[in-house]
Amino acid sequence: MRNSIILIVAIIFLSCDKKLPPVDPDIVSEKVQYDTDDPAIWVHPTDASKSIVFGTDKDTNGAIYAFDLKGKVIAGKTIRNIKYPNNIDVEYGFRINDSITVDVIVFTERERNRIRLFSVPDMKPLDNGGFQVFEEETDFELRRPMGISLYKDPVSKNIYAIVSRKSGPAHDYLHQYQFISDSTGIRTKLARKFGKFSEEKEIEAIAVDDELGFVYYSDEGVGIRKYYADPAKGNEELAVFGGEYFKDDIEGIAIAAKPNGEGVLIVSDQQKGQFNLFSRKENSFIRAVNLGTIATDGCDVVTIPLNTMFTEGLFVAMNEQRDFYFYNLEKLGL
Template sequence: MNKLFIWPTLLLLATSCQDRMAPVADNAIKPTVITEPTPNDTDDPAIWVHPDDPTKSLIIGTDKEVGGGLYVYDLQGKIVNKFIDMERPNNVDVAYGLMINGKKTDIAVTTERKAHRLRVFSLPDLTPIDNGGIPIFEGEMGEEERDGMGIALYTKQIDSAEVEIQAIVGRKTGPSGSYLWQYKLAGNSDGTVSGEVIRKFGTYSGKKEIEAIAVDNELGYVYYSDETVGVRKYYADAEKGDEELALFAQDDAQRDHEGIAIYKKDDKTGYLLVSNQQNNTFLVYKREGEAGNPHEHTLIADIPVSTVECDGADALHVNFGSQFPNGIFIAMSNGNVFHLYDWNILQDWIDQHPIK
């Protein structure tokens, strides 16, 4: 009789071990700055670079609850602005130079999950310029199929002077093959921004959800985490088709593959960093892939961080001053905060603890 219960028991134990949150490691790297806390639940950060003085750059982060909002921080972690009372803002991204009434405007775009829309804000003032929001996943009928979650902004160079900004948006659930929708953003004569669907794509395993999305503008790729499965890679440009270029990191995470950050050493090289959420580490891969195969991404490091249960992350290679001379890495942590790391700390770990 007891033999009948051996396999279910073992399966339960294996699942429990996999789901258990690891403690922060004794050798975890320490943040340079921790932001002031928000009232609810931080989730995803994005960086806006000041055009004249990078030390005055800003971090925009989501506070993910009904009644939450976008919070703006300086590089010392102090909250300097906010837009609140939103219906569960989930993820956020930043882009530069959207043409509105003949003026180039920097923008932050967030998914407002329970309102089924995108919200667009001008930067650095964080003023809404979307006439109340851009509806997303219109016509989808399934439960939670209109609940926007992940977002990444793709800047497509049209010519030397003109760019087109497109939002690649994920959701709580949806069909494989069209889980992600891509919207072309455009400025209107009244000073607002609207969006037009130009693409539906993206394989989905059906196992959990897709939240983290990141775009590499220079190399032209979009990455997203199919949680518990791996990281999927496609062309960011809709005109290049919907072929999946890579699925990697399948065996590298303890359970959930979460936030994705791209650190660019130059236009072609750098690192992809993926949150190994239950392990409180970040998986590191070469941005450019392996020699002879740009779509082969092999684990080269696993960095223990002080963040706990990290969802969203971002990275940028800019001299932000004495605290962040070679760039910054930002990761959400439990406690309603974001951790800001001097990139040099991560680079030292990658150099000193390579995975062969």
């Protein structure tokens, strides 16, 4: 009975192609040079008003832009001359040695088949030029990285990058790499290969729930797939959900975490120009919201106050007009 009700709701939802009234952003960022794709929000440890929004500018001569909370480009923290940066994520407390930890951003550099690692906020490269991914593939097209999300193990404090690619096989589409720092420097180690793929479109958007220990990714033509983020817990697929609520491509995923496991997954319904919200606990559909963006690929969210404008947190979404939209989280009804 429950599945029948869900199906009926989905049919009604999809049959009404009329968009919801748009919610205006609080800030529209300055424009990048080529093509915005994916944002990541870094929260300053002592003064949240100095937090930074990073965003990829996707082109063969692209960049990682840094924006302040007014949407203005921070030129001194923008990384240029990146060969097609695609997706980006941020993590806190990467241990360099016994006495030093740093916050980091990691992003994919598609045309060089590698991922890059920089410390934040000093923007120092930590990767000696980058770490190769999908190295065992003999077909060059299967080596091009696209999506990325970071996972920090709550016990070991190890940090991993989960990476997708522009095209790949029906199984083991994603690879997970551990960042290792020792006396020889910083390197990556392949921790596992996992993840089913429908072979219908592609896999780009990935998001990790560090607290609950799950990784979600968008199999664009089918649904949102869910796995354990910890490689030690195995590669069994835990769920596939949500596909019936999207017009076409399922894209960017952001996890708005609240205490006691509450919160939502915010997922871009790209062609409809809306976002679908799913329960963080049950992964059930809650509702949709129109934030006025066009063809959103990537998004990110934090759920703590940052300044007098972003009093409940910040949601950032890519917009097709070469910019990013910033919203106080209360505008999403969260």
